Amino acid sequence: xxxxxxxxxxxxxxxxxxxxxxxxxxxxxxxxxxxxxxxxxxxxxxxxxxxxxxxxxxxxxxxxxxxxxxxxxxxxxxxxxxxxxxxxxxxxxxxxxxxxxxxxxxxxxxxxxxxxxxxxxxxxxxxxxxxxxxxxxxxxxxxxxxxxxxxxxxxxxxxxxxxxxxxxxxxxxxxxxxxxxxxxxxxxxxxxxxxxxxxxxxxxxxxxxxxxxxxxxxxxxxxxxxxxxxxxxxxxxxxxxxxxxxxxxxxxxxxxxxxxxxxxxxxxxxxxxxxxxxxxxxxxxxxxxxxxxxxxxxxxxxxxxxxxxxxxxxxxxxxxxxxxxxxxxxxxxxxxxxxxxxxxxxxxxxxxxxxxxxxxxxxxxxxxxxxxxxxxxxxxxxxxxxxxxxxxxxxxxxxxxxxxxxxxxxxxxxxxxxxxxxxxx
Amino acid sequence: xxxxxxxxxxxxxxxxxxxxxxxxxxxxxxxxxxxxxxxxxxxxxxxxxxxxxxxxxxxxxxxxxxxxxxxxxxxxxxxxxxxxxxxxxxxxxxxxxxxxxxxxxxxxxxxxxxxxxxxxxxxxxxxxxxxxxxxxxxxxxxxxxxxxxxxxxxxxxxxxxxxxxxxxxxxxxxxxxxxxxxxxxxxxxxxxxxxxxxxxxxxxxxxxxxxxxxxxxxxxxxxxxxxxxxxxxxxxxxxxxxxxxxxxxxxxxxxxxxxxxxxxxxxxxxxxxxxxxxxxxxxxxxxxxxxxxxxxxxxxxxxxxxxxxxxxxxxxx
Numbered sequence: 001x002x003x004x005x006x007x008x009x010x011x012x013x014x015x016x017x018x019x020x021x022x023x024x025x026x027x028x029x030x031x032x033x034x035x036x037x038x039x040x041x042x043x044x045x046x047x048x049x050x051x052x053x054x055x056x057x058x059x060x061x062x063x064x065x066x067x068x069x070x071x072x073x074x075x076x077x078x079x080x081x082x083x084x085x086x087x088x089x090x091x092x093x094x095x096x097x098x099x100x101x102x103x104x105x106x107x108x109x110x111x112x113x114x115x116x117x118x119x120x121x122x123x124x125x126x127x128x129x130x131x132x133x134x135x136x137x138x139x140x141x142x143x144x145x146x147x148x149x150x151x152x153x154x155x156x157x158x159x160x161x162x163x164x165x166x167x168x169x170x171x172x173x174x175x176x177x178x179x180x181x182x183x184x185x186x187x188x189x190x191x192x193x194x195x196x197x198x199x200x201x202x203x204x205x206x207x208x209x210x211x212x213x214x215x216x217x218x219x220x221x222x223x224x225x226x227x228x229x230x231x232x233x234x235x236x237x238x239x240x241x242x243x244x245x246x247x248x249x250x251x252x253x254x255x256x257x258x259x260x261x262x263x264x265x266x267x268x269x270x271x272x273x274x275x276x277x278x279x280x281x282x283x284x285x286x287x288x289x290x291x292x293x294x295x296x297x298x299x300x301x302x303x304x305x306x307x308x309x310x311x312x313x314x315x316x317x318x319x320x321x322x323x324x325x326x327x328x329x330x331x332x333x334x335x336x337x338x339x340x341x342x343x344x345x346x347x348x349x350x351x352x353x354x355x356x357x358x359x360x361x362x363x364x365x366x367x368x369x370x371x372x373x374x375x376x377x378x379x380x381x382x383x384x385x386x387x388x389x390x391x392x393x394x395x396x397x398x399x400x401x402x403x404x405x406x407x408x409x410x411x412x413x414x415x416x417x418x419x420x421x422x423x424x425x
Numbered sequence: 426x427x428x429x430x431x432x433x434x435x436x437x438x439x440x441x442x443x444x445x446x447x448x449x450x451x452x453x454x455x456x457x458x459x460x461x462x463x464x465x466x467x468x469x470x471x472x473x474x475x476x477x478x479x480x481x482x483x484x485x486x487x488x489x490x491x492x493x494x495x496x497x498x499x500x501x502x503x504x505x506x507x508x509x510x511x512x513x514x515x516x517x518x519x520x521x522x523x524x525x526x527x528x529x530x531x532x533x534x535x536x537x538x539x540x541x542x543x544x545x546x547x548x549x550x551x552x553x554x555x556x557x558x559x560x561x562x563x564x565x566x567x568x569x570x571x572x573x574x575x576x577x578x579x580x581x582x583x584x585x586x587x588x589x590x591x592x593x594x595x596x597x598x599x600x601x602x603x604x605x606x607x608x609x610x611x612x613x614x615x616x617x618x619x620x621x622x623x624x625x626x627x628x629x630x631x632x633x634x635x636x637x638x639x640x641x642x643x644x645x646x647x648x649x650x651x652x653x654x655x656x657x658x659x660x661x662x663x664x665x666x667x668x669x670x671x672x673x674x675x676x677x678x679x680x681x682x683x684x685x686x687x688x689x690x691x692x693x694x695x696x697x698x699x700x701x702x703x704x705x706x707x708x709x710x711x712x713x714x715x716x717x718x719x720x721x722x723x724x725x726x727x728x729x730x731x732x733x734x735x736x737x738x739x740x741x742x
Binding site for chain 1: 491
C-alpha cells in the first residue's frame, strides 16, 4: 500500500519536474532532498480514539505547511502497539517516526532501531531550544538523542472528589503514607467503598516509594531493591485487599480497559497526572489530583516523565522525520490542538499557545505548577533494556497475588526470577 | 468444464473428445502438477519453509534482532522447569477435557432431534449451525466478555437463582468455563456431521429391532451408536485437535492478558506472550513443536483406541 502511494506521488512529481537521470535509484519514493519529489513517512502511536482525532488534525496542518511530506498513520492500544512495533522493527520495516516511552529507549537502542537525532539538530532540521525544565535531555542515552518529548507528566494521586469529601479526607502536600492509609480507613468505614484501586502492581508507584528511601526501582542494569523488601510491600498490599481498603480485584479486572476509579470501584488511583483527562471523560464523578504521600512529609520521589517521538534508524528520510518531530513539538497551533493529551506541552511555544479552559486541563496545569514550585522534582533514574518486560511481569504477578493465587513471598520470588531473565537477556 | 476434463492432451489433433477411459497418457500427471503448482509453491513458501525455520529456532535463543544462538535443548528443559508453562498445559488440558465432550454430546443430542422430519427443520438446522459460522470471530469473543462480566446478563440471571458468583470474567475459578461455554455454543459444525451420519443409518435396522421389542434406549445403544461410530470418531478427532489450538477467544475474553491470575493462559496464549511480548522466538518455536508433538500423540492414541469402539461396515450394501 505505502509503496503504491509513494509510487503514485512519485510519478506525479516526476511528471512536473524533469524525468532526470539519477531518479531511477529512488524506486521506493522520491529522493529526500532537492529532487522536488514528495516523501511519505509513516507515523505510529498508541492511544485511544480521542488522541487519534487530535493527531489527525495536527497531521492535516503539517501537510498543509509542508506539502512535500505526506504522513501515513497507524495506531493501536498500548500493549498491541509494542507487539506490532517489535515485529515490524525485527523485519526491518518499522514506522519512520513513532511515539516512544522511557522504558523502551535502551531496549531498542541496543537493537539499533532508534535514529540518533543529534545530527539533524546540528543541521537545523530540529530545534532543541525552548524546552521546559531541561526536557530536551530526556531522550538522551549515552550521548545519543533518541527521543524528543512531546509533553511532560508526573505521577499523582487522582481522587474521586465526592468520595473524599464525604469521608472528610483532604489530602495536602506533604501528607504521609500513614495519613493516606488513615484516609482509606475513613472512606471504608463511612462510605463502605474502597479508597484505592490498588496500584501495588504499578512499577512507577513502587519506584516513587523506593526513591523516597533514596533507592530506585532499577540500577543501571539490575533491580534496585531486594526480594524481601518487595515481599513486605506486597504483604501489606494483600492485607489491604483482604480488608477492603483496596478495590475488589475481580471487579477491577472486569471493567478493563476502563479504570477502577472511573468505574466507581475506588476512591483514588496512583497514575500519571494527564490521565485525569481520560478518567473525567470515562467516569461520572468529578476528579482531582492529590499530591503523592511521603515518608518524611517532604520527599515525594517524583520526576517528570514523558512521551517522546523517536525516529527509525532505517528511515530513508531522516531530514523529513526531524522536520515532522520539530513541527509536532514546536508549532503553537499543533500544541493548541493536542492540549494536555500527552502531558503538559514540552516547549514554551506550545505551552504558552495552549491556555486550558476546561477545568480538568486547568487542574493538571495547576498540579504540575505546584510540584515544580515545591521543588520536589528530582532527576529520572535509569530504565535498563528489558524494563518493559519487567514492568509487565510486576503488574501481572501483583494481580495474580491479589486474586489469591499466591502469597506475597512467593509472588516476590516469582517476580525476581522473571526479572532476572528479562534483564539478563 | 467438460472441455477441460476430457481433452487434456494439447497434442491431440482437434478437440475430438476421448471417451473417459482408463488409459491416460503420462503427460496428464505433468499437467496435474502444473495446476497444483500454486498450491505447491504456497505450501513450500508459507508452510514447509516456516516450519523448517521454526524447527531450527526451537534449538536457539532468538530475539528477532540478533542472529539466532544455538543452545541445544535448553529451551525444552527450561520449559519443563517453568511454572507458567506448566500452568498453560494444565489450563489447556482442562479446556480440552471439559469442553470437547460436552460440545460433542450436545451436537449429537441436537442432531438426533433434528434428524426427524418435522415442520421448520430447515430453520432449526440453520439456527443451530449459525454460531459455528460466526463463532470464531473476535466480535463474538467481545460479546462473550460483555455477557459474562460483573453485573451483566449471566451474573444477573445467576443472582435470580441465588447464586452469587459475580461476573465470570474477573474470577480465576470461573473464567475458563466462560471459554468452555463459548466453544460448546459452537456445536453446529459437528452437529451437521452427526446429522449426515444419522441419515445413513438404514431404517430397516430400527424396524427389525422394534419388531424384536427393543425400546428407544436400546435402539440408540445397539444400533445408532455403532452405526455412527466412524462419524463420531471423526468428530472427536477434529474437535480435540481444534480445542488444543484455542487462542482467539482466550486472548480477547481476557483483554489480551490471558488472565486473571493466568486462569485463561492457554498454551498458545503463553506461546504468543513469549514470542511477541518477550521477543523470545526460540522459546516460542520450541513451545510450538511441543504442541505439535502433544497433539500428534493424542491423535495416535485416538487412532489406536478406535479398534475398540469404531465399527466400519465391512459388507457392501
